Amino acid sequence: MSSLQISNAAKAYGAVPILDNINLDIASGEFVVFVGPSGCGKSTLLRMISGLEDITAGEMRLDDRVINHVDPAKRGIAMVFQSYALYPHLTVFENMAFSLTMARAPMAERKEKVERAAEILRLTHLLDRRPAQLSGGQKQRVAIGRAIVRQPKVFLFDEPLSNLDAELRVQMRAELIQLHQRLRATMIYVTHDQVEAMTLADKIVVLNGGRIQQVGRPLDLYDDPDNKFVAGFIGTPTMNFLSARVKDVAADHIVVSGLGGDTAAAGLVIPFAGFDPSIREIQLGIRPEHATIAIDPASAEGLAAKVTLVEELGDLTSVHTVLANGERLVAQNHGRRHSGAIETVVRIAADKALVFDMAGQRLRPAKA
Amino acid sequence: MSTTVTPAATLSSASASIASRRSVSIATILKWLVAICVAIVAVFPIWWMFNVVFSHPGVPISINPRLYPTSLSAGLNNILTIFTETDYLRAYYVSVMYTLLTIIGILLFSSMAAFEFAQFQFPGKNLLFGIVMISLMVPKAVTIIPTYLLTVQLGWLNTMQGLVVPGLASAFGLFMLIQFMKSIPAEMIEAARLDGANHFQIYWHVAIPLSKNALITLAILTFMSTWGNYIWPLIVAPSPTMYTVGQVVGLFNAPYSHTTVDIVMTANLLAAVPPLIFFLIFQRQIVEGIAHSGTKG
Ligand SMILES: Nc1ncnc2c1ncn2[C@@H]1O[C@H](COP(=O)(O)OP(=O)(O)OP(=O)(O)O)[C@@H](O)[C@H]1O
Ligand SMILES: [Mg+2]
Numbered sequence: 001m002s003s004l005q006i007s008n009a010a011k012a013y014g015a016v017p018i019l020d021n022i023n024l025d026i027a028s029g030e031f032v033v034f035v036g037p038s039g040c041g042k043s044t045l046l047r048m049i050s051g052l053e054d055i056t057a058g059e060m061r062l063d064d065r066v067i068n069h070v071d072p073a074k075r076g077i078a079m080v081f082q083s084y085a086l087y088p089h090l091t092v093f094e095n096m097a098f099s100l101t102m103a104r105a106p107m108a109e110r111k112e113k114v115e116r117a118a119e120i121l122r123l124t125h126l127l128d129r130r131p132a133q134l135s136g137g138q139k140q141r142v143a144i145g146r147a148i149v150r151q152p153k154v155f156l157f158d159e160p161l162s163n164l165d166a167e168l169r170v171q172m173r174a175e176l177i178q179l180h181q182r183l184r185a186t187m188i189y190v191t192h193d194q195v196e197a198m199t200l201a202d203k204i205v206v207l208n209g210g211r212i213q214q215v216g217r218p219l220d221l222y223d224d225p226d227n228k229f230v231a232g233f234i235g236t237p238t239m240n241f242l243s244a245r246v247k248d249v250a251a252d253h254i255v256v257s258g259l260g261g262d263t264a265a266a267g268l269v270i271p272f273a274g275f276d277p278s279i280r281e282i283q284l285g286i287r288p289e290h291a292t293i294a295i296d297p298a299s300a301e302g303l304a305a306k307v308t309l310v311e312e313l314g315d316l317t318s319v320h321t322v323l324a325n326g327e328r329l330v331a332q333n334h335g336r337r338h339s340g341a342i343e344t345v346v347r348i349a350a351d352k353a354l355v356f357d358m359a360g361q362r363l364r365p366a367k368a
Numbered sequence: 369m370s371t372t373v374t375p376a377a378t379l380s381s382a383s384a385s386i387a388s389r390r391s392v393s394i395a396t397i398l399k400w401l402v403a404i405c406v407a408i409v410a411v412f413p414i415w416w417m418f419n420v421v422f423s424h425p426g427v428p429i430s431i432n433p434r435l436y437p438t439s440l441s442a443g444l445n446n447i448l449t450i451f452t453e454t455d456y457l458r459a460y461y462v463s464v465m466y467t468l469l470t471i472i473g474i475l476l477f478s479s480m481a482a483f484e485f486a487q488f489q490f491p492g493k494n495l496l497f498g499i500v501m502i503s504l505m506v507p508k509a510v511t512i513i514p515t516y517l518l519t520v521q522l523g524w525l526n527t528m529q530g531l532v533v534p535g536l537a538s539a540f541g542l543f544m545l546i547q548f549m550k551s552i553p554a555e556m557i558e559a560a561r562l563d564g565a566n567h568f569q570i571y572w573h574v575a576i577p578l579s580k581n582a583l584i585t586l587a588i589l590t591f592m593s594t595w596g597n598y599i600w601p602l603i604v605a606p607s608p609t610m611y612t613v614g615q616v617v618g619l620f621n622a623p624y625s626h627t628t629v630d631i632v633m634t635a636n637l638l639a640a641v642p643p644l645i646f647f648l649i650f651q652r653q654i655v656e657g658i659a660h661s662g663t664k665g
Contacts, residue, residue, distance in 0.1 A: 052558050073564040085559040089577040099563035102573070150563070 002063045002076070002153035002186055003028045004049070009058030011044055018044050019210045022058065026188065026203075031180050034190045035197040035233070036207035042190045045207070046156050049188065050079050062153065078147035079156040082163065084139045086131040086146075092118075093127040096145045117148040120182065137168045141175075148183070157189040161196065173199055194234055198222075206230050228360035231285050237318055240286045240329045241356070244268075249277045254355075256282065259348075260303045261325025270350050274366030282363070285354035291331035293319050293338065294345040302347040305329060310338045321346060414640060420633040421446050446634040455608065456616060456638065463613040464642070466531045466601070467594045471587050473536040479583065482545030483575045487557055497546075504539040512599065519604055526607040535600070541586050548582035549575060584653050595643055613639045 009022040019041045026032050034042045047053040049060065051072030060067050067075050086095050094101070096117060097110040118124045121141040131139055140160060147155055157176075161169045173196060180187055191197055197204050198218045206213040206221065206229070214226040218234075225231035231239045247267050248255035254275045257267040270284075294302055305321035308328075317333045321344065331346045355363040419435065422443030437443065450456050484490065485497060503511075515534050524530030552575060560570045576583070601612045611619075620627055620635040647654060 050562060052561070072562050077562070079559070079562055081555045081559060083553060083555050085553065085555040087556065087574060087577070089580070098560070098565075098573075102560075102563055102565045102569055146559075146563070 005061040007059050010056050011048060012056045022212055029184050029186055031187045031200060031202045033197040033201035034205045034207055035194055038192060040207045041210045042207055043158055046158055046190050050077050050156055051075050076153040078150045078152035080143045080147050080160045082159040084143040086139060086142055088131050092129050092142050095142055096149050099150045113149050117145045121145050136164050155185055155187040159190055206233060226362050228356050237288050237330045242284045242327055244282055244284050246280050246282060249275045260323030260327055262303055268350050270353055272365045281358050283356040285356055286348055288330040288332045290349040290352040291346050293331050293333055294347050297345040302345040305344055305346045307342050307344055417633050417637045420630055421637050446630055450634050459611045459613045459616040462610055466612060467591055469532045470535050470594045471590045474538045474541050474590050475583055475587060477536055478538055478541035478545050481542050482549050483571050485546045486549035500539050500542055504543060516603055526605050526610045530604045531601060544586060545582055548579050552578050588650055588654050
């Protein structure tokens with residue numbers, strides 16, 4: 001149980017910057033998930049924390065001790081690799097006891113610690129097997145067991161579930177949550193799967209292009225993203241982005257027009273206190289759940305849209321449409337099936353729309 | 369194997385299916401014939417040796433050739449003669465030590481060097497590797513005299529270390545093990561590092577066990593080339609006390625040796641026994657190893 005502070009950390013391979021200006025506070029016992037697209041530097045950051053990769057600039061503290069130059073084995077950090085990295089020539093027991101064997105711990109201690117970890121992970125009956133005789137999920141548990149045996153201050157997981165099939169992944173996710181509750185250890189988990197991030201995390205760190213985009217609780221990121229990247233990355237189907245012109249600015253709302261290239265429409269009133277009147281062009285972020293297909297297109301107010309694809313999931317119907325100017329918009333009907341119409345009207349819950357500037361930064365209303 | 373089903377056979381007419389079965393069996397017979405021919409060519413010299421050794425003394429083989437042994441006691445007598453009248457046992461000892469120490473040394477040094485080359489970066493790595501590769505291309509005949517002179521200067525003529533040490537730097541072994549160890553996943557090494565294994569422990573507990581197959585292959589290839597090595601022992605250990613089996617056999621085979629052909633053959637047969645035993649034990653690994661490394665020792 002330990003806290004970790006990273007300040008102004010950076011990483012470069014030669015002249016190529018990979019990570020820049022990383023600032024992060026991880027409290028003791030927290031479950032933190034790093035999420036971001038492939039190549040954004042998640043693994044690199046994790047490996048810097050583990051000590052397998054040295055840090056080019058900045059500082060890393062574990063329990064107020066600077067660990068920049070501490071040997072990886074002495075940081076009290078254990079890592080679970082995506083490929084499991086189990087030793088094929090050793091049994092499950094020997095794999096889990098590897099760190100103790102290296103430290104020449106007495107056999108009784110090895111047995112006790114491994115058996116305790118095996119019990120937590122329900123591996124007791126597999127201790128004599130070799131990794132080749134295990135299923136993917138079992139291998140993953142052995143890899144976690146090897147980490148538990150070390151009783152580390154911090155657990156690091158690098159996409160540990162990505163080699164498992166969908167069903168097993170859900171099951172292992174639940175097990176990881178239980179494990180975290182049981183061990184109360186600080187855990188840092190890397191994934192590019194935002195569902196995994198949302199379900200596991202106390203705190204999500206969204207990375208893109210080597211920079212932290214936003215840090216926050218899962219639902220905070222969903223409801224209140226800092227920028228277009230976070231807004232688009234969290235949530236499926238992804239948020240719709242529509243460019244719009246600001247027609248009118250009032251004290252507590254703005255009126256936008258030109259949505260989807262529809263010049264004739266009267267404009268959409270969006271509650272927004274203290275809008276900067278110098279901004280003329282914006283992008284509106286609208287979650288699919290806040291856009292619905294009008295039941296009676298003839299009389300309804302909204303955006304004219306042409307349906308291109310309908311995804312029927314039973315309870316939920318996602319309707320993919322294209323607007324007059326070619327922008328795409330996904331709407332959802334809850335509990336209502338699509339009528340089959342091609343020409344439709346989409347209604348937008350204007351009070352739920354998020355406003356971004358053209359650079360993709362979120363514009364937030366002034367606090368009342 | 370030609371187990372392909374011909375279109376005719378799929379018609380399920382009785383004659384067609386018989387025809388196809390016959391064509392399969394003809395192919396099988398041919399295959400076996402070829403295999404048996406090759407086996408006869410390979411085994412015959414050894415069998416002939418055996419045949420000559422275990423034959424009645426005084427009946428010249430060349431005049432009245434037979435393909436079967438005729439006298440067990442004569443053969444045993446020949447063997448006894450060799451062991452009592454020559455230093456054959458001593459030569460066995462020298463050869464076995466020479467081979468064993470060379471195998472152990474090559475495995476140890478090659479694997480340690482290969483571990484560094486395959487998994488770590490260090491200054492001058494590419495240059496060093498280049499030098500190793502160049503030495504792989506230089507024929508043995510070119511280096512044997514300088515190596516000999518060096519050994520002489522070290523005062524190692526007629527010593528076991530003179531026989532063994534110069535052969536321990538195996539560019540081929542290094543190259544083979546580097547290629548193999550490169551395939552050890554970096555994550556496995558990193559996991560061991562996080563688990564507190566030091567450099568040597570990673571080598572010993574991770575790299576070595578994971579390279580077991582390559583090491584066995586290298587051991588077998590080294591055995592074959594060392595046991596059969598004639599030139600090096602001949603020049604570096606010319607004293608009779610340091611004769612290897614190969615040299616002793618060479619003495620018997622020399623044009624002016626006054627021994628009879630059955631004694632010569634006995635010496636040859638005894639020299640062939642250890643490799644035969646070795647081959648019978650490691651048959652599977654040898655075949656796999658040669659297929660794996662693409663070399664024949
Ligand atoms: N040893 C290296 N030398 C140079 N560049 C590297 C090295 N390792 C990684 N990179 C680069 O660093 C960037 C970040 O890599 P990293 O492995 O951290 O990505 P990631 O976020 O984990 O991606 P993924 O989801 O695909 O695992 C990538 O652009 C990669 O090309
Ligand atoms: Mg990665």
